[in-house]
Amino acid sequence: MKKILIIGATSAIAQETSKVYATAKNELILWGRNSQMLEAIASDLRVRGAGKVSVISHDLNDLSSHQKLVNDIWTNHGSVDVVLVAHGVLGDPRKAEVDQAEMLHLLNSNFVSHASLLTYIAPKMVAQKNGTIAVISSVAGDRGKQSNYVYGSAKAGMTCFLDGMRNRLFGTGVHIVNLKLGPVDTPMTKDHKKSPLFGKAPQVGAGIARAIEDQKNTVYLPFFWRYIMWIICSIPENIFKRLRL
């Protein structure tokens, strides 16, 4: 039985990954903002077979709380085997182009909050000499494009941060997984026109658990995004800048 900490536990994808862990009878710690939803998810995971489920409801953008909450988790649970950081927002990309508050909101909710959490979580894991930290990032971070570059740059920052941290922690027993997701059909993307490229939350959720199990460095989910992004990244900038993507 492993102890799994899910940060941003009410996200549709995180719920699917949590189900995989619950069915395998692991213990879960759910951290998110909406306490009512966290309790609903906790009940679901208990029915599915989770050994024990506890919840922490606190706004993840409240950076000043991170240190204490992370300390509390390790105090209460002794150790944590896997941390999945799953929160994030798509925001309003048009607004973020011109509105400083929206732009900062996107950067904070997709990068700053994650970096802050990892700053406190990594030393805990290093101290226990093992564990996996997995973070949900996005293919949008592979190349900036006009439709969502603020969100994309937060994710690009995330990738750089994770690569660096993985490199630093090599040899400590702590591993870092960067999960680059393509668009997934969830409430977060409800206003987006669906295409066959949209992933399904249960498959993507299960793919995350598998990537963690396999100790991957970087995975694309669904897998075909690796090839799509390879093509997109190989377009010369002189051409790329003219495209409407």
Add this chain to the structure above:
Amino acid sequence: MRDNQSWGQYPLATDQTLYPFSNRFSLLPKVSASLLPRGLGRSYGDSCLNDHGVLLSSTGLNRYIDFNQETGVLCCEAGVSFDEILQLAVPRGWFLPVTPGTKFITVGGAIANDIHGKNHHIAGNFGHHVSRFEILRSSGERLICSRNENSDLFYATIGGLGLTGFITWVEFNLTKIDSSWIDQEQIQFHSLSEFFEIAAESETGYEYTVAWVDCVSSEKDIRGIFIRGNFAKPQATENYKVHKLTSLKNIPVYFPEITLNKFSIRAFNELYFRKNITPRKKNLVHYEPFFYPLDAIHNWNRIYGKRGFLQYQFVVPYKNDSGAAVQKIIQLLNKSQMGSFLAVLKTFGNVPSEGMMSFPKEGVTLALDFANYGEDLYQVLEECDAIVRSAGGAVYPAKDARMSKESFSAFYPQRKSFEQFIDPQFSSSFWRRVR
């Protein structure tokens, strides 16, 4: 892409907005358009469609709330699918109390159509096994309904076609099983009266009964295969193992319309009848192919081509006239050369339905599939409706795309008193058509 249509792909709805409803504590969206709950869209006609309206999709409401391993009482959100429940329950020795011919439906959809299965003669409908649920109305009101609490709304919602409000969660009983295998027996029959004999003899002693019938053979009477079974006693191996289908086949495109014609339908039925070489065959089968033979092929509805297809399911009493109405309808369809690819015949037992608008009642029910032949077919089905009307039967709204207002009122005279329970903001394409 044909998103958010019905399983029969006919009629096609236009201008629908999908609203994913994934937080059961939140309120319904504030919009001026009409609302209709939507599960997995396994209804055939237009009862799960809402032209120019909003579909409140429940598939994100897929959380369990509580499960009592000792009593088999399961409480879950309304968008949990039967497929998921089987994955949870079967390994723990429990099974769905009532299940339709597909596991890709939601608990909410099972209540709204008060679905029936192969065990109707023993277990009644799905509604009989439901103890409580919560209804969220457009006014923001939340009502817990049971046989004791808000009981009028409870009985109106069971079989209430999604019109009485949005079901957020449901509590119901599962059935204990000893294994995930079925002791099955298949018996050939060569006439309707023979079918009734076997059905009567199987009513006690067999939990699950159904018959596949060949309505297109050139013989005078119908012929078919009666299938009956019970969950098997524990086997030494494989106990409670959830069966994984080795290959889930997918129909990726719509078949051209000529695939299913008079000849291929007749050939298929001939082959199906002959697959049982002996008149009686006993074997042990896993519950999966026993209950859900069609689920092995994803999107099988596409074999009917882009014009879609229609199901026609009716129930008529048969005890006094030995099924004269069924006989008449089969003859009528045969004469008009409207071949049905798949026909399923079953007797409903005398467990009275509890839902105000529930379809099942004591009698015999026949379900038929038709490629969408157009006007000619609608004409013939109209004539079938007349036969069902005069026999005092009913047609199943979950599978209907065309019945007239007059037929609907005749089949469901209680519809007037049902109307008072409809949420003022709720409606469906079906309801606007038959009202």
